[in-house]
Amino acid sequence: MPMSPTNPPLLTRKELDAQLGGAARAWLDEALAEAEHSAAHQDTEQPGGPYAAPSWELRYAAAGRYCGLEHADSVRALLLIEARAALPALTRLYEQGTAAERHAVLLTLHRLDLGPTALPLVEDALRTNDTRLVAAAVGPYGAAHLDPHNWRHAILKCLFTGVPVDAVDGLARRARGDAELARMLGDFAAERIAAGRSVPTDLTRVLELTTPGAAAPTEES
């Protein structure tokens, strides 16, 4: 997983197939078939014992070794979607996952039918100081479901930890007219100035977005 705290776009199955070698494609076929099987038998099959894992979840962990670390997020996202991963499986994969595995869960949440139920995972990521997880937590799912208080603190966390606010999905839309966010940013800037430190350029940028009527929504990705 790259150290840069941004979220590169995930590849589709078709794009992956074009880039993977034969052995990796065959591995991915099998892994997706296992995930699909799991989705079809969600109500009947339970893993044996508290620590047992369905085979597709073990594939989820090993994805980078078979398809290349640069494709691990994309492959893991496909597996989650194919398995129609529900909250218990997502929580298990997140809680027992490496930072890279957690990252892929966070990036995929908005593509699963979860409503706001997976917010605890996003909130957990926002409590970490791992900038890759913080960046993934402010993606589309966080933008859709974080309440105003937690969303504003997520923005501050990005500014504190050096996560570029480009990682924040829906930034202009949610920031527009947010007087409380503007106050928090102003206080933070004052604190920086009082300490003789520079104000992050991203802070100024977000502050401008809080003006009512600012920034066309077409800026958003």
Added chain:
Amino acid sequence: MRIFDPHIHMTSRTTDDYQAMYDAGVRALVEPSFWLGQPRTSPASFFDYFDALLGWEPFRAAQYGIAHHCTLALNPKEANDPRCVPVLDALPRYLVKDSVVAVGEIGYDSMTPAEDTALAAQLQLAADHELPALVHTPHRDKLAGLHRTLDVIRESHLSPERVLLDHLNETTVKDALDSGCWAGFSIYPDTKMDEDRMIAILRIHGTERILVNSAADWGRSDPLKTRKVGDAMLAAGFGDDDVDQVLWRNPVAFYGQSGRLQLGVAAPDPLHEGNSILRGGE
């Protein structure tokens, strides 16, 4: 001088240590899971620790340009506590993780029946997961402990070239090397081995299949001992290639048997004024 510390407990170390290690030439390390000084009382406590070795600690290391890998296991000391033994059932879930390059530290502490069981079970887990094993040799009754360890390894499905016997000294090095296993030496300020004794061992036994580590942890220890051994080797007349073999190529060859080493960590990001390692900056 490029250095791979094959055994160091970074969870117990500070960012100053990471910086000093980088400055001394350390570019990669392996952090084995072990006892924390304070006994654990449940598997959940192990899982939080494993998560740190798989998440937070590699992140910290990468900020200082150091590649971080780990070995996971139920350690010998806590294998004696029935409250902790269920960790063995959960290990398969963790041994598939990308940065796990061996099962370890396993081995003997007091040579009890519970330790026999945990050692044999975890050597089998290593074989099942195509991972090598990092085997701690006991501090008390070390030579007898080494012989008992070798017996268990011979009965296992893991071949000796996939086993690293650690914390060796003058009394155990010959039998360890004769077994076909790799030989690890922990260099400490007071206990275990020191630099001069290490040089003497290298003179007698050569540089093949020999690894040197700092095993730095929460006790009195020094994360720069690997570099100090490199300097002592050069001062004693060993060449740069000998130093590179012991401090880089041997650990890469041993842990590389996992197929999971990723040694290309990007240089530290200069843009880290607001870095989270600076405690949310400031």
